[in-house]
Amino acid sequence: MIHQFDAVIVGAGGAGLRAALEIPEGYSCAVLTKVYPTRSHTGTAQGGVCAALGNEEEDSWEYHFFDTVKGSDFLGDQDAIEIMCYDAIRAIIELEHMGMPFSRNEKGLIAQRPFGGHTKPKDPNNPFGERVPVKRACFSADRTGHVMLQTLYENCIKKGVQFFPEFFVTDLIVQDNIIRGVVAIEIATGEIHIFHAKTVMFATGGYGRVFRITSNAVVGTGDGFAIVYRRGIPLEDMEFVQFHPTGLWRLGILVSEAARGEGGVLRNKHGERFMERYAPTIKDLAPRDVISRAMYTEIREGRGIQGPDGTYYLLLDLTHLGPEIINKKLPEITGFARIYLGVDPLKEPIPVVPTTHYAMGGIPTNVDAEVVIDDKGTKIEGFYAAGEVACVSVHGANRLGTNSLLDIIVFGRRGGKKMAEYIKERDFAPLPKDADEWTRKTVERLLNSNGKERVSRIRTELQEIMMDKVSVFRTEEGIKEAIEKIKELKERYKEVKIDDKGKRFNTDLIEAIELGNLLDTAEAIAYSALNRTESRGAHYREDYPKRDDQNWLKHTLIYKNEDKEPIIKYKPVVITKIPPMERKY
Amino acid sequence: MSFRYYGSRKSGSISWLLQRITGIFLIFAMVGHYILMHYSPETGHSYEQSVARFSNAYWKMFYLTFITLGLWHGLNGVWSILRDFKMKPWLAITLYGIIVVSGIAFWVLGVSTALHF
Amino acid sequence: MKVAKTGEGYFKLVASYKKETGGWAWIIHRISGLALTAYIYVHIYALSTLTKGKEAFDAEMALFQKPLFKVLEWLLFAFVLAHTLNGIRIVLVDFGKGSFYHKKAFAYLMIIGIIAFLVMGYFIFSHEIHQAFAGLL
Amino acid sequence: MKVTFRIFRFNPETDEKPYYKDYEVNADPKDRVVDVLHYIKNEIDGTLTFRRSCLHGICGSDGMRINGKNMLACSILLQDLGYTDRDKTYKKPIVVEPLPGMPIIKDLVTDFTDFWKKYEAVKPYLITKTPPPERERLQSPEDVELIMEASKCILCACCTTSCPSTWSNDNYLGPAALLKAYRFIFDSRDEATDERLDIIDTPDGVWRCHTIFHCVQACPKEINITWHISQLKKKLVEREI
Numbered sequence A: 001m002i003h004q005f006d007a008v009i010v011g012a013g014g015a016g017l018r019a020a021l022e023i024p025e026g027y028s029c030a031v032l033t034k035v036y037p038t039r040s041h042t043g044t045a046q047g048g049v050c051a052a053l054g055n056e057e058e059d060s061w062e063y064h065f066f067d068t069v070k071g072s073d074f075l076g077d078q079d080a081i082e083i084m085c086y087d088a089i090r091a092i093i094e095l096e097h098m099g100m101p102f103s104r105n106e107k108g109l110i111a112q113r114p115f116g117g118h119t120k121p122k123d124p125n126n127p128f129g130e131r132v133p134v135k136r137a138c139f140s141a142d143r144t145g146h147v148m149l150q151t152l153y154e155n156c157i158k159k160g161v162q163f164f165p166e167f168f169v170t171d172l173i174v175q176d177n178i179i180r181g182v183v184a185i186e187i188a189t190g191e192i193h194i195f196h197a198k199t200v201m202f203a204t205g206g207y208g209r210v211f212r213i214t215s216n217a218v219v220g221t222g223d224g225f226a227i228v229y230r231r232g233i234p235l236e237d238m239e240f241v242q243f244h245p246t247g248l249w250r251l252g253i254l255v256s257e258a259a260r261g262e263g264g265v266l267r268n269k270h271g272e273r274f275m276e277r278y279a280p281t282i283k284d285l286a287p288r289d290v291i292s293r294a295m296y297t298e299i300r301e302g303r304g305i306q307g308p309d310g311t312y313y314l315l316l317d318l319t320h321l322g323p324e325i326i327n328k329k330l331p332e333i334t335g336f337a338r339i340y341l342g343v344d345p346l347k348e349p350i351p352v353v354p355t356t357h358y359a360m361g362g363i364p365t366n367v368d369a370e371v372v373i374d375d376k377g378t379k380i381e382g383f384y385a386a387g388e389v390a391c392v393s394v395h396g397a398n399r400l401g402t403n404s405l406l407d408i409i410v411f412g413r414r415g416g417k418k419m420a421e422y423i424k425e426r427d428f429a430p431l432p433k434d435a436d437e438w439t440r441k442t443v444e445r446l447l448n449s450n451g452k453e454r455v456s457r458i459r460t461e462l463q464e465i466m467m468d469k470v471s472v473f474r475t476e477e478g479i480k481e482a483i484e485k486i487k488e489l490k491e492r493y494k495e496v497k498i499d500d501k502g503k504r505f506n507t508d509l510i511e512a513i514e515l516g517n518l519l520d521t522a523e524a525i526a527y528s529a530l531n532r533t534e535s536r537g538a539h540y541r542e543d544y545p546k547r548d549d550q551n552w553l554k555h556t557l558i559y560k561n562e563d564k565e566p567i568i569k570y571k572p573v574v575i576t577k578i579p580p581m582e583r584k585y
Numbered sequence B: 001m002s003f004r005y006y007g008s009r010k011s012g013s014i015s016w017l018l019q020r021i022t023g024i025f026l027i028f029a030m031v032g033h034y035i036l037m038h039y040s041p042e043t044g045h046s047y048e049q050s051v052a053r054f055s056n057a058y059w060k061m062f063y064l065t066f067i068t069l070g071l072w073h074g075l076n077g078v079w080s081i082l083r084d085f086k087m088k089p090w091l092a093i094t095l096y097g098i099i100v101v102s103g104i105a106f107w108v109l110g111v112s113t114a115l116h117f
Numbered sequence C: 001m002k003v004a005k006t007g008e009g010y011f012k013l014v015a016s017y018k019k020e021t022g023g024w025a026w027i028i029h030r031i032s033g034l035a036l037t038a039y040i041y042v043h044i045y046a047l048s049t050l051t052k053g054k055e056a057f058d059a060e061m062a063l064f065q066k067p068l069f070k071v072l073e074w075l076l077f078a079f080v081l082a083h084t085l086n087g088i089r090i091v092l093v094d095f096g097k098g099s100f101y102h103k104k105a106f107a108y109l110m111i112i113g114i115i116a117f118l119v120m121g122y123f124i125f126s127h128e129i130h131q132a133f134a135g136l137l
Numbered sequence D: 001m002k003v004t005f006r007i008f009r010f011n012p013e014t015d016e017k018p019y020y021k022d023y024e025v026n027a028d029p030k031d032r033v034v035d036v037l038h039y040i041k042n043e044i045d046g047t048l049t050f051r052r053s054c055l056h057g058i059c060g061s062d063g064m065r066i067n068g069k070n071m072l073a074c075s076i077l078l079q080d081l082g083y084t085d086r087d088k089t090y091k092k093p094i095v096v097e098p099l100p101g102m103p104i105i106k107d108l109v110t111d112f113t114d115f116w117k118k119y120e121a122v123k124p125y126l127i128t129k130t131p132p133p134e135r136e137r138l139q140s141p142e143d144v145e146l147i148m149e150a151s152k153c154i155l156c157a158c159c160t161t162s163c164p165s166t167w168s169n170d171n172y173l174g175p176a177a178l179l180k181a182y183r184f185i186f187d188s189r190d191e192a193t194d195e196r197l198d199i200i201d202t203p204d205g206v207w208r209c210h211t212i213f214h215c216v217q218a219c220p221k222e223i224n225i226t227w228h229i230s231q232l233k234k235k236l237v238e239r240e241i
């Protein structure tokens, strides 16, 4: 079936919904999503969304800007970061006006709390001097993402946005650098739909499921990355994968940084507050990459605690906070600890390990969410990307907590505005013949295959190798091993067979296609990681432990090259105000 | 696939409230009734005693309020149960009619009994 | 797209869904409410024979003095108790903070109910009880 | 530990009638039900179909009926389902069925169309008439406290589909939609109270709630929905008298 829409937005997370709100009346807009909009991953975000409102104490967007640049290990593009931090205040107020139920302080203003990496100078007259934590994260208990997603969805209902829920997008229709639409499978019926569009936005979220332990949802299979990558559009900075320090041991379920923002501390086997050694000034509120590495180091040096299954963990101690703070401000995550580990955080510390959390890299875009495919700013006309799948890049080599929810509403909106302009000016580019060929063939192949490989087995092997070799600590040897494995798995993927041969709600088929996406995404991550021979932010190479601004102060762009090794190019980092300096906490 | 929103704005709040108020009254009525009637099995059930009670104006009043509120409460309750089900309009009207007509009939019967004495 | 209902009917669902306090209380309240409504009709009719004279009324009352009817009357009292006491619980839920302690309220009220039920049993059957135990006393 | 899962299976495309299929699996008492479903799908029978996403009870995808009661498959551990520590076994199979009273698309996947229509019927968005101030609208912590619990709802439909009033009348708005109505009626910033009260003040609205509490038992977010509904009823009564 062929549909025609002025704008097609793929993904109904925060970024997609925010963009949809910008499409003006009188133009048709479709939002496609593979799960119901309110099931999107934005809803799991807990801790907060950042803006220098200064409701609790003196703050300025410029401090926020500095923190973000420093947090990014100077790889973030400073023009974009400036836009984001400056726009943050307006964006939060706007959300409030849309109805988002923020927690409030005594004055009736939006309440704020400290978060990892968010600081201000101790002495305002010495902006580059010593810095202390600042209360900058706006929140709604520990359900910030949940209420944000709900609020945005509610406003889409109000506006009458047309949703296509449980439509699984498989392919992008692009020719001569002009976008023409997308191809999707309606999961409920198995039917293939072509959406002919003037403009398309990808807001498909992250790829956490490439790794074994992750805080991401099962649907976080990196579809957006893989689809674009397969169509010859590059991916930027894929080597930067954020590991969040506090995932529930064994499960990876996130315990928000808010737990440490409210005063929780990490301890090792001896009960020592080890972050005092790694980040003497801000300790447990250091950025995520720093803490994750510290935790792995503790475990490696024998100060972790061994669980019954042989794996190690450390402890997140909230016991000193008291029931008032825990029950009021952290109800959700303490519930997780109770349900899944049987641990009562009021009485016992919570077993945690670093968990795969966020994709800093993604589809390269400019500050208006327009996809640009090289260092000269060449655009794919009518193609936009926003949210976790995009790389603007405001997060550089490491994202600060709470900056992602901000990223999605700021750049989701900017992208939406540009799309609105674009659909007013332009006409539909004609659809190529057989636009759905790839999808049709893939579906047919999977349904008719008589191979002997199982989807789940390949997926598990991929997740294992990525977790072992391409996570917090990386070496050339390890990454090469992972690449070999990925190649092997890709071969085996061709032999994959599924049990469900029907059309209706065939999740077996969807999972098989998702596996293909995981493999492509993993390839991009591994090759980018192998290529960058320095350590920066979340990318830590044991064989190159130093940051190397001389050679590597640049973004990676990775292009797919059929079945051969991908091609890697570079793009300069935009530096406007803050020159690179040593990153120390 | 069948959900239809009926915005009929027929407030159910008053009957809901009355159901509770009559219920609270009936608590006292029930307690009174049982203490009076069943305090001892030997007393209270003979013709003479019953007639004597009905000749008492207070008792008469009590009985009248009891059947009025009891019938209203009970039948309103039955109607609220029936409305839990999706009914075709003709069925709803018929059942409502049966409730109202039988309710009035028995109420008249009860009232005429009490006023007979 | 074609979708199918499972064919689970209302009563099957009510019967099979795992019930806790609230569900049981609702069922009891509903059944007892219906029973009491039926009874109020019977009651009005029974008393109406008063107007037909002593004969008619006594004949009817004789019926109600039969042991079977005594048992039924006792059971009716169970309905009255269940409905009344649970009615109190519902009012607490509706107007107070009952929804936070409704399970406890139900438990306590039902204990009261059971005691009252037994006591009433003593009154209703005191004649029979005295007879049965006469030899022993 | 061995445990039998008795799973409701139905593909309206091919099956005449729904049936139950038993799967015997090896599982850990600390596994979630969804872990076992994944295991069955991955290793035993790929045709088993269910929804899931976040796996930690926040997206609302995997509401289903487990051992007779609605809950999220990802928020319940096997050990909480009648597992006895003494003999380390389950006496009875764990029965997994779709949410009751909903149309079935396939196996455990149900059709949410009605559920969303009911949600939309209560105008689930902030309506303001006065122009917004420059900064945020002020709201005291107490004002927010009133709606905090209601805003926890993840729209999983466990409540609505557990309510006997929904089973008998599928036009009943149901607890989830009513809770959403509460969320806005009691939001100190909202200016469409009357409009919304009109919507729920209908025979298929709030008055079909008989305080049965199935919803509260089912709610994975432990929201006391009945309390919220009782606030709505009181507000309606106050308005009328």
Ligand SMILES: Cc1cc2nc3c(=O)[nH]c(=O)nc-3n(C[C@H](O)[C@H](O)[C@H](O)COP(=O)(O)OP(=O)(O)OC[C@H]3O[C@@H](n4cnc5c(N)ncnc54)[C@H](O)[C@@H]3O)c2cc1C
Pocket (backbone or CB within 6 Å): A010, A011, A012, A013, A014, A015, A016, A032, A033, A034, A035, A036, A037, A040, A041, A042, A043, A044, A045, A046, A047, A048, A049, A050, A144, A145, A167, A168, A169, A170, A203, A204, A205, A206, A215, A216, A217, A219, A223, A224, A254, A256, A357, A358, A386, A387, A388, A389, A401, A402, A403, A404, A405, A406, A408
């Ligand atoms: C547990 C957790 C906690 C977090 N906490 C915070 C926090 O406190 N603060 C913060 O700032 N950030 C936080 N983040 C990060 C942040 O939540 C995410 O980065 C952000 O929500 C991503 O939003 P998005 O709109 O890009 O994508 P998502 O919300 O992930 O939405 C993706 C959408 O794309 C759709 N989609 C994907 N693939 C396809 C396809 N093939 N076809 C059709 N549709 C598709 C999905 O259905 C979905 O609707 C957290 C993340 C996690 C995992």
Ligand code: HEM
Pocket (backbone or CB within 6 Å): B019, B020, B022, B023, B024, B025, B026, B027, B028, B030, B070, B071, B073, B074, B075, B076, B077, B078, B080, B081, C029, C030, C032, C033, C034, C035, C036, C037, C038, C040, C083, C084, C085, C087, C088, C090, C091, D209, D210, D211
């Ligand atoms: C003795 C004190 C009584 C109290 C406190 C009481 C209270 C209540 C309340 C609060 C309800 C509303 C339930 C709901 O809407 O969910 C109700 C329902 C009902 N009552 Fe009573 N009631 C009493 C006596 C009676 C009597 C004497 C009768 C019979 C005539 C009766 C018949 C009913 C019926 C049929 C219902 C409907 C049941 C339902 O909706 O499930 N009640 N009662």
Ligand code: SF4
Pocket (backbone or CB within 6 Å): D152, D153, D154, D155, D156, D157, D158, D159, D160, D175, D176, D179, D215, D218, D219, D220, D221, D222, D223, D225
């Ligand atoms: S109220 Fe609870 S059970 Fe109902 S939809 Fe919301 S979260 Fe689910």
Ligand code: F3S
Pocket (backbone or CB within 6 Å): D162, D163, D164, D165, D174, D175, D208, D209, D210, D211, D212, D213, D214, D215, D216, D225, D226, D229
């Ligand atoms: S189960 Fe239904 S009847 Fe009311 S209390 Fe809950 S909505």
Ligand code: FES
Pocket (backbone or CB within 6 Å): D052, D053, D054, D055, D056, D057, D058, D059, D060, D061, D062, D063, D072, D073, D074, D075
């Ligand atoms: S999978 Fe998200 S709620 Fe269970």
